[in-house]
Amino acid sequence: xxxxxxxxxxxxxxxxxxxxxxxxxxxxxxxxxxxxxxxxxxxxxxxxxxxxxxxxxxxxxxxxxxxxxxxxxxxxxxxxxxxxxxxxxxxxxxxxxxxxxxxxxxxxxxxxxxxxxxxxxxxxxxxx
Amino acid sequence: xxxxxxxxxxxxxxxxxxxxxxxxxxxxxxxxxxxxxxxxxxxxxxxxxxxxxxxxxxxxxxxxxxxxxxxxxxxxxxxxxxxxxxxxxxxxxxxxxxxxxxxxxxxxxxxxxxxxxxxxxxxxxxxxxxxxxxxxxxxxxxxxxxxxxxxxxxxxxxxxxxxxxxxxxxxxxxxxxxxxxxxxxxxxxxxxxxxxxxxxxxxxxxxxxxxxxxxxxxxxxxxxxxxxxxxxxxxxxxxxxxxxxxxxxxxxxxxxxxxxxxxxxxxxxxxxxxxxxxxxxxxxxxxxx
Numbered sequence: 001x002x003x004x005x006x007x008x009x010x011x012x013x014x015x016x017x018x019x020x021x022x023x024x025x026x027x028x029x030x031x032x033x034x035x036x037x038x039x040x041x042x043x044x045x046x047x048x049x050x051x052x053x054x055x056x057x058x059x060x061x062x063x064x065x066x067x068x069x070x071x072x073x074x075x076x077x078x079x080x081x082x083x084x085x086x087x088x089x090x091x092x093x094x095x096x097x098x099x100x101x102x103x104x105x106x107x108x109x110x111x112x113x114x115x116x117x118x119x120x121x122x123x124x125x126x127x128x
Numbered sequence: 129x130x131x132x133x134x135x136x137x138x139x140x141x142x143x144x145x146x147x148x149x150x151x152x153x154x155x156x157x158x159x160x161x162x163x164x165x166x167x168x169x170x171x172x173x174x175x176x177x178x179x180x181x182x183x184x185x186x187x188x189x190x191x192x193x194x195x196x197x198x199x200x201x202x203x204x205x206x207x208x209x210x211x212x213x214x215x216x217x218x219x220x221x222x223x224x225x226x227x228x229x230x231x232x233x234x235x236x237x238x239x240x241x242x243x244x245x246x247x248x249x250x251x252x253x254x255x256x257x258x259x260x261x262x263x264x265x266x267x268x269x270x271x272x273x274x275x276x277x278x279x280x281x282x283x284x285x286x287x288x289x290x291x292x293x294x295x296x297x298x299x300x301x302x303x304x305x306x307x308x309x310x311x312x313x314x315x316x317x318x319x320x321x322x323x324x325x326x327x328x329x330x331x332x333x334x335x336x337x338x339x340x341x342x343x344x345x346x347x348x349x350x351x352x353x354x355x356x357x358x359x360x361x362x363x364x365x366x367x368x369x370x371x372x373x374x375x376x377x378x379x380x381x382x383x384x385x386x387x388x389x390x391x392x393x394x395x396x397x398x399x400x401x402x403x404x405x406x407x408x409x410x411x412x413x414x415x416x417x
Contacts, residue, residue: 043209046209047208048209048224049206049208049209049210049221050209052209052210052212052219052221052224053209055212056203056209056212056214059212059214059215074221077221078212078214078219078221081215081219082215083214083215
């Protein structure tokens with residue numbers, strides 16, 4: 001099974017990054033051999049649609065499961081369609097998240113875990 | 129003559145300035161366009177009777193699944209990741225779509241049709257003192273404000289508007305860019321506080337980037353600090369008007385009354401503001417105020 005884990009740094013021992021669509025890196029691990037590679041997330045600076053872009057990126061690489069902190073509605077819908085299972089981890093290292101997944105300690109996500117976001121915020125402070 | 133009233137910071141008094149400016153220059157038959165389609169509020173003060181309406185929609189892709197081979201070309205060309213191809217299945221995210229049509233143009237199977245997605249509505253009518261008024265109202269929960277603003281700007285429910293005053297949303301995001309684009313002058317309403325200054329700087333930079341001439345109205349003058357004044361001096365931004373911090377003004381606004389309605393002594397000051405804008409933009413005053 002190929003697992004993608006959102007990470008702050010491109011390493012197996014990096015801290016897990018809580019945001020799915022806009023994480024800095026994905027660490028892709030083969031759960032059987034523990035062989036891993038890290039890839040920069042192409043959606044990190046997307047103006048919009050980061051969740052769908054990241055989902056497409058992982059689906060194109062044959063990922064079957066994703067561990068992250070939160071999944072927005074668009075990311076959830078895209079990963080669900082791709083048949084990629086989603087799991088949430090509260091924090092810790094990428095390696096720990098993988099072990100927790102294999103020990104069946106992670107919660108499988110069955111709905112979006114964070115609210116809808118979209119481009120073009122910035123309405124200024126103290127909107128009256 | 130198109131004057132956009134923007135601010136950066138929210139709640140500084142854009143609508144106060146826009147509505148009172150319009151009421152002060154009735155002789156120039158002003159048109160008010162409330163471009164803050166996410167939260168329009170100028171109608172609360174000017175009380176228009178809407179008698180013209182127009183729906184705003186955009187075209188989004190619809191995939192004919194029997195014709196689709198799942199090749200992924202549509203997802204490749206979409207700049208907004210509004211269409212993705214996963215496990216051979218195409219998924220469209222309408223709220224991410226900007227309606228550019230690239231997916232349909234690039235589909236080798238011609239399996240993508242365009243369907244209309246409603247975004248909001250435009251309304252126009254005559255408001256108090258004969259002011260011609262139009263605004264856009266974005267549907268609840270809808271993130272695509274820009275197409276509604278663009279359509280509002282193109283809509284001409286009133287022919288021959290000599291002066292158009294656009295009430296703009298706060299911030300410096302895409303809706304603000306669309307609302308001030310094409311204006312002859314941008315009034316930046318601020319308050320003399322660190323928050324006001326911070327967002328004024330961003331808004332002034334935006335006006336500069338769009339090559340628009342701009343000037344500042346300081347509202348709630350007398351509170352805060354001298355930061356706004358100093359910055360305006362350093363950056364050559366003219367301060368066109370000051371409205372003092374006065375509880376009575378706040379009370380009048382809270383009751384839905386415009387500034388000049390409650391305090392007619394401001395009428396000449398708004399006229400002076402308009403005259404200064406005309407001279408800054410090099411336009412001549414066509415009719416007597």
